[in-house]
Amino acid sequence: MFPRFFEGQVAQRLAVWGAMLGILVSLYVSVELIHASRMTEIGRDIEQAGVYVKSQVAADSAFARIAMAVQGDAGQPVVETEIAKLRDLLSAELALIGSDEAKSQLKAAEQALDRINDFRQNTNARISALVELRELRVVLNEAVAQSLAELHSRHVGLLASDRKNKLLIALLGLFVIGQIIFLEYRWLVKPIVRMASVLRNGDYAVRMLDADAFRRDEIGSLARALAQHFGMVHKDKQAALDEREELSGRLARQDELERESVVFQSQIADVVRLLEGHAGRMSSASENLVTIASDADLRAAASAQTTMRVSGNVDVVATSIGDISSALASVAEDAEKTSQVTAAARLLVQSASDDAKALTEAARTIEQVIALIHDVANQTNLLALNATIEAARAGEMGRGFAVVAAEVKQLATRTSRATEDIRGGLQGITSASVRIAERVERLVASIEEVDEFAASIATSMRKQDANSRVITSNTASTAEDLRNFAETLQRVASLVGDAKDAAQLVTKVSSDLGKQATDLRTAVERFVETTQRIAA
Amino acid sequence: MSMIAGGRDERMSKDKGTALPRYAIRAYRLPAKVFHWVTAVLVLFMVTSGVTMKQLGSGPVADTLFSIHKTTGVLVLAVVLLRMLYRIVMPDPGSDRENYRRPLLHWTLYSALIAMPLLGWAGISDFGSRGILFGYELPAIWPQGAGWADFLLETHAYLAFGMLALVALHIGIAMQDHMMRARDAMRNDD
Numbered sequence: 001m002f003p004r005f006f007e008g009q010v011a012q013r014l015a016v017w018g019a020m021l022g023i024l025v026s027l028y029v030s031v032e033l034i035h036a037s038r039m040t041e042i043g044r045d046i047e048q049a050g051v052y053v054k055s056q057v058a059a060d061s062a063f064a065r066i067a068m069a070v071q072g073d074a075g076q077p078v079v080e081t082e083i084a085k086l087r088d089l090l091s092a093e094l095a096l097i098g099s100d101e102a103k104s105q106l107k108a109a110e111q112a113l114d115r116i117n118d119f120r121q122n123t124n125a126r127i128s129a130l131v132e133l134r135e136l137r138v139v140l141n142e143a144v145a146q147s148l149a150e151l152h153s154r155h156v157g158l159l160a161s162d163r164k165n166k167l168l169i170a171l172l173g174l175f176v177i178g179q180i181i182f183l184e185y186r187w188l189v190k191p192i193v194r195m196a197s198v199l200r201n202g203d204y205a206v207r208m209l210d211a212d213a214f215r216r217d218e219i220g221s222l223a224r225a226l227a228q229h230f231g232m233v234h235k236d237k238q239a240a241l242d243e244r245e246e247l248s249g250r251l252a253r254q255d256e257l258e259r260e261s262v263v264f265q266s267q268i269a270d271v272v273r274l275l276e277g278h279a280g281r282m283s284s285a286s287e288n289l290v291t292i293a294s295d296a297d298l299r300a301a302a303s304a305q306t307t308m309r310v311s312g313n314v315d316v317v318a319t320s321i322g323d324i325s326s327a328l329a330s331v332a333e334d335a336e337k338t339s340q341v342t343a344a345a346r347l348l349v350q351s352a353s354d355d356a357k358a359l360t361e362a363a364r365t366i367e368q369v370i371a372l373i374h375d376v377a378n379q380t381n382l383l384a385l386n387a388t389i390e391a392a393r394a395g396e397m398g399r400g401f402a403v404v405a406a407e408v409k410q411l412a413t414r415t416s417r418a419t420e421d422i423r424g425g426l427q428g429i430t431s432a433s434v435r436i437a438e439r440v441e442r443l444v445a446s447i448e449e450v451d452e453f454a455a456s457i458a459t460s461m462r463k464q465d466a467n468s469r470v471i472t473s474n475t476a477s478t479a480e481d482l483r484n485f486a487e488t489l490q491r492v493a494s495l496v497g498d499a500k501d502a503a504q505l506v507t508k509v510s511s512d513l514g515k516q517a518t519d520l521r522t523a524v525e526r527f528v529e530t531t532q533r534i535a536a
Numbered sequence: 537m538s539m540i541a542g543g544r545d546e547r548m549s550k551d552k553g554t555a556l557p558r559y560a561i562r563a564y565r566l567p568a569k570v571f572h573w574v575t576a577v578l579v580l581f582m583v584t585s586g587v588t589m590k591q592l593g594s595g596p597v598a599d600t601l602f603s604i605h606k607t608t609g610v611l612v613l614a615v616v617l618l619r620m621l622y623r624i625v626m627p628d629p630g631s632d633r634e635n636y637r638r639p640l641l642h643w644t645l646y647s648a649l650i651a652m653p654l655l656g657w658a659g660i661s662d663f664g665s666r667g668i669l670f671g672y673e674l675p676a677i678w679p680q681g682a683g684w685a686d687f688l689l690e691t692h693a694y695l696a697f698g699m700l701a702l703v704a705l706h707i708g709i710a711m712q713d714h715m716m717r718a719r720d721a722m723r724n725d726d
Binding site: 001002006007008013016020023026030031034035038057157158161162164165168169171172176177179180186187211214215216217389 | 564569571573580581584587588590591592594663692693697700701704705707708710711712714716724
């Protein structure tokens with residue numbers, strides 16, 4: 001029912017209240033004005049009535065004097081004077097009353113007065129006129145009283161309705177004012193008190209304004225503005241809190257990084273120390289290897305010489321047997337000789353067998369050294385891997401270090417490969433020496449057989465021919481074996497030479513490794529120094 | 537009013553800082569509005585004419601006012617009866633709660649608006665002055681000279697002011713409902 005522009009804003013509400021009170025006040029004022037004009041009318045009527053009553057009293061006294069004069073037979077002049085006075089009064093009354101009835105009554109009174117004033121008539125006639133006049137006066141007096149009573153009742157009625165109207169308007173006005181105070185207290189005072197409390201208590205009390213925020217009027221706007229303001233305050237607070245948290249987190253991360261860096265530095269230093277130690281140990285191991293290899297070389301040469309000599313002797317045996325077979329006559333003698341030669345050959349073979357055993361022993365020692373080198377190379381490789389990981393964790397600062405670690409790793413790999421080569425050579429040596437031992441044993445057996453046969457030659461002449469054939473073939477096979485043995489020995493010698501080359505390579509590699517380890521330590525020390533300077 | 541009855545018009549307020557979605561609430565039908573404001577004007581006129589004529593007491597002006605008051609009273613009675621009929625036959629869309637109706641207050645006001653003219657009519661029937669404007673005369677609804685005239689007309693006057701107090705209450709409550717409306721419109725749409 002409200003027009004569209006009406007939002008219930010304070011000014012609009014005031015206009016409504018003002019219109020309501022204004023209507024009541026205008027009503028009250030118009031009531032008052034009507035009352036005032038009515039009272040003025042009544043006052044005028046009363047004033048008129050007073051004048052009327054006064055003239056009536058004067059007329060009554062004049063009438064009494066006339067009556068006395070008539071009854072006391074006073075002289076004509078006296079009566080005439082009084083009658084003139086009464087005439088004046090009656091004409092005044094006529095002017096006041098003005099009604100037709102009153103006029104006719106006054107006319108009758110005038111006529112009665114004329115008769116009273118007629119001294120030619122007798123006294124009785126005049127007295128009857130006097131009585132007539134008196135009756136007329138009573139009627140007039142009653143009419144006056146009646147009009148006064150009417151005036152009074154009108155006055156009283158007006159006063160009563162005036163009182164009632166004013167009382168009711170005033171009560172209604174009080175009711176409206178009370179309602180205005182009550183409603184405006186609810187609509188204006190209480191929300192303002194709430195807002196003050198919200199402002200005092202801060203953003204967490206802003207929910208108190210939820211109801212006010214949905215109003216259409218200024219209080220609604222104010223409540224929404226306050227809610228928005230406190231929302232912004234809350235957001236700012238949260239942002240500051242977040243920023244502080246992030247800063248402390250960043251500081252903690254930096255601390256962590258520094259601690260990690262210190263740990264990394266000490267770990268790198270340890271790795272470098274170990275690496276240096278390993279390089280040194282590898283260097284000495286490879287030197288040992290070189291020594292052992294040259295020793296093996298020497299022994300192989302000696303063995304070859306010995307074998308050559310055995311071969312020569314075997315050839316001599318063969319020649320002797322040939323001699324035996326061709327010259328049967330000198331068999332016994334030759335058999336005796338053969339026995340001596342075979343004894344010498346057995347001695348030589350024994351020596352060759354010993355040499356082969358020593359060679360096997362040397363090969364085993366080399367293998368141990370190679371295993372040691374291999375272990376060292378593996379450990380170095382592991383260390384290089386660790387160093388690479390640590391370098392990656394150190395990031396930019398560990399890049400130089402990573403390059404060095406890669407070099408170390410490569411060296412370790414190369415070392416490992418070299419030792420593998422050596423091991424291959426050694427295996428060749430070992431198998432060759434085993435084969436030498438086998439053949440030497442077979443040689444010993446052959447020589448013993450030769451010895452046996454030589455012994456039996458002396459006693460068994462008849463089997464000499466067959467035996468000498470067997471011997472010849474056996475000797476030939478022995479010579480073949482010896483040739484094979486010599487070949488094997490030459491191969492061993494070349495293998496040992498290879499091993500020596502490999503050992504020399506290992507030595508070179510390990511010296512490189514030592515240099516790289518030193519470089520690594522220098523890099524780490526520089527890194528440590530730099531990080532400490534940065535940390536400081 | 538261009539609003540479609542029962543529809544919601546979601547316009548946004550212009551000021552961004554204190555934006556508040558504004559909902560056009562279910563509007564009264566045009567006849568209901570016309571009835572309301574015609575009744576309001578008539579009641580205002582009845583009160584002022586009644587008080588003035590009583591204050592004048594007698595005289596030609598007072599007599600004319602009496603006639604006008606009686607004639608208008610008959611008009612008020614007719615308008616209010618039609619209005620009640622309209623409200624029963626053609627209720628506004630939506631429930632009283634959605635429309636922020638105060639049915640108790642409204643029907644009390646309707647009763648007062650019916651009782652007032654009837655009391656006045658009975659009073660003048662008893663008193664014997666049923667003449668209205670243009671020389672017509674109202675039919676008597678009360679025996680003439682039954683002696684209740686003063687009582688009936690006094691009650692008429694007191695009831696008039698009682699009804700005015702109700703009208704003041706009605707205005708206050710209507711403003712309250714109108715002002716808080718946005719909140720409940722939003723709450724309903726949650």
